Amino acid sequence: MEKWECTVCGYIYxxxxxxxxxxxxxxxxxxxxxxxxTCPDCGAGKEMxxxx
Numbered sequence: 001m002e003k004w005e006c007t008v009c010g011y012i013y014x015x016x017x018x019x020x021x022x023x024x025x026x027x028x029x030x031x032x033x034x035x036x037x038t039c040p041d042c043g044a045g046k047e048m049x050x051x052x
Contacts, residue, residue, distance in 0.1 A: 004030045004049040009042040013049065 001015040013033075018024040021040045024033060030049065038045055 001027070002051050003030060003052045006039045006042065007048050007050055008040060008044040011039050011041040012052070013028075017035050 003015070004013040005011070006013075013019065015027060018026045018028050019033075019037075019040055022037065024037070030046070031044050033046065034043060039048070
């Protein structure tokens with residue numbers, strides 16, 4: 001699975017880990033993140049992320 005980086009603050013979304021701080025489980029692809037999900041560090045929207 002691909003990792004995604006927030007271009008605002010550098011947070012890395014790793015699908016293997018998910019985002020426990022917002023209830024996103026492990027093995028959740030970036031495309032399958034819930035509508036309205038934002039960066040847990042800075043609040044940027046999904047459109048501010050790039051594949052790394």
